[in-house]
Amino acid sequence: MNRPAANRPAVNRPAVNRPAVNRPAVNRHAVNRHAPITVLGxxxxxxxPTVGDATLVVGAxxxxxxxxxxxxxxRLTLGPLAPALAAMTRHLAEAEAPRVAVLASGDPGFFGVVRALAERFGPDALDVRPSVPAVAVAFARIGLPWDDAAVVSAHGRDPATALHVCRAHPKTAVLTGPGAGPAEIGAALAASGLPRTLVxxxxxxxxxxxxxxxxGPAEAAARTWPDTGHVVLCLHPERALAPxxxxxxxxxxADGWSGWALPEDAFDHRASLITxxxxxxxxxxxxxxRLGDLVWDVGAGSGSVAVECARLGAAAVAVERSAEDAARCRANATAHGVDVQVVHGTxxxxxxxxxxxDAAFVGGGGAALPAVVTATARRARRGVVVTLAALDRVxxxxxxxxxxxxxxxxxLLQASRLAPLPGDVTRLAAANPVFVLWGSRPTP
Structure with a gap:
């Protein structure tokens, strides 16, 4: 029943004392405007950039x-970071009304100086004002989105990681550094034979x-590039745009990735010669x-291990002495939508x-197996895995x-698979036992 609204007298309710709640400030940026260090992209x-009333300005x-x-x-010209941080610390402690401004490229929170400053002085001491990231500008210039790109920094880091990501990922942006500039990236890709275009x-x-x-990679390797910061876009000619x-x-x-340790019929192979x-x-x-690694698959056969490593993000090289099997490795990589460098040789x-x-797998057997393992293990950064069937070679x-x-x-790995029998019953079908040996490099 709908009742008419009643004019009720106001009720004086006693005040309730509620505990105060400490809520975070909504506009934290306004608070950080008073921070002693301003970081300007x-x-x-x-x-x-205008540094306002800064008493110390740090930058390239x-x-x-x-x-x-x-x-x-x-003014403090930025070189090695540790002396600059020490100078900033002294200035903040000794100067009258100190205000420090740090100048950095693009977005200083994206592989930039913000991490080191926050670790040294704390996030609350920073007022960060980013500009457009260089990677975003580079992709904008060529009309491509970059939400499907791998971005890797080689500045002050192991350049091998950047080179491996370029080999493994169809769309990579590299913030260059010593040992991983346009020439080095081009040389690594040219040697791999993988299809790539560089911008x-x-x-x-x-x-x-x-x-x-x-x-192309070979052209980039042959040029002399100015000694300045670059962004190198490494693009697969046909897969630079995610579907x-x-x-x-x-x-x-790998597009459509759905697990690992795929069944044998996911690969073309010869007479069940497959891991x-x-x-x-x-x-x-x-x-x-993982992404950033390089993995060898030596004695690759069908290339199943190399393909699976590539599907998990690593750069992979399959080494196979049989021309027929080397062709299978290439076909299997193509079928699974990954890049694998295939080397036909012994x-x-x-x-x-x-x-x-970083890691290597050695399959197969034969009298040369110990020599192959030795040569592989001496160069592997992290470790080597070997499979073999013969007890005598362990x-x-x-x-x-x-x-x-x-x-x-x-x-010694022994597995039995479920197999059907007549009469709607199941038996266990034993596979041949396989020795899986591995060696790990001790952590320093």
């Missing part, structure tokens, strides 16, 4: 030259000096392939020109792993 097309020489700096402010972006945002150069939008930045290494899924699962667990000689792996393989400085271990 610059150099990607915005106006020259090109950033200091472009900024509007008060005449009385001290070298220089001086992004500078109306007079900005350059974007599109070229569908994703929900996470970057993308799963069985049960064995492959343990091999992959011991190799630990190990250990075929390994000499390859870059050192001691020699363990000795080869140990002699190369690895700590050997292993198991």
């Amino acid at each position: 610059t150099g990607t097309g915005g106006p020259p 020489a090109r950033h200091l030259a472009a900024a509007r700096i008060p005449p009385r402010a001290e 070298v972006a220089t001086a992004l945002g500078d109306p007079e000096r900005e350059r974007l150069t599109r070229l 569908a939008p994703g929900t996470l930045a970057g993308r799963v290494p 069985k899924p049960e064995v492959r699962a343990l091999v992959l667990a011991r190799l630990g392939p 190990a250990p000689a075929a390994l000499r020109e390859l870059p050192d792996p 001691p020699a393989v363990r000795a080869a792993l140990s002699g190369a400085g690895l700590t050997p271990d292993g198991v």
Whole structure:
């Protein structure tokens, strides 16, 4: 029943004492405007930075030259980071009303100086004002999105990681550094034979000096590049645009990835000469392939281990002495949508020109197995996994792993699969036992 609204007298309710709740400030940026250190992103097309009332301005020489700096402010040209942090600490402690401004390229929170400053002085001491990231500008210049790109920094880091990501991922942006500039990236990709196009972006945002150069890996390797920061886009000619939008930045290494230790029929192989899924699962667990790694598959056969490592994000090289099987490796990589460098040759000689792996798998057998394991183990950064069927060769393989400085271990893997029998019943069908041996390099 709908009742008419009643005019009720106001009720005086007693006040309730509620405990105070400490709520975070909504506009934390306004609070940090009073922080003693201001970090200004610059150099990607915005106006020259203004450092206001800064008493110390820190930055690269090109950033200091472009900024509007008060005449009385001290200047510190940024070189090695540790002395600069120490100088900033002294200035904040000793100067009267100190205000420090730090100039950095693009977004200083993206592989930039913000991490080191926050660790040293605390996040609350920083007022960060980013500009457009250089990677975003580079992709914008060529009309591609970058939410499906792998972004890797080689500045002050091991350059091998950047090179491996370029080999493994169809769309990579590299913030260059010593040992991983356009020439080195081009040389590594040219040697791999993998299809890639490079776009070298220089001086992004500078109306007079900005350059974007599109070229092949061999051309990039043959050029002399200016000694300045670059962004290098490394693109697969046919897979630089993901087929569908994703929900996470970057993308799963293989489209449609749905697990690992795939069944035998997921690969073209010869007369069941393929590492069985049960064995492959343990091999992959011991190799630990990941984005940024390089993995060798020596005696690759069908290339199943190399393909699976590539599907998990690693750069992979399959070494196979049979021309027919080498062709199978290429076909299997193509079928699974990954890039695998295939080397047709006999190990250990075929390994000499390859870059050192993080981890390596050695399959097959034969009298040359200990020599192949030795050559592989001496160069593996992290470890080697070996599979073999013959008990007689186990001691020699363990000795080869140990002699190369690895700590050997292993198991005998025996598996039985469910198999149907007439009458709607099931039996266990035993597979041949396989020794899985591995050697791990001791952690320093």
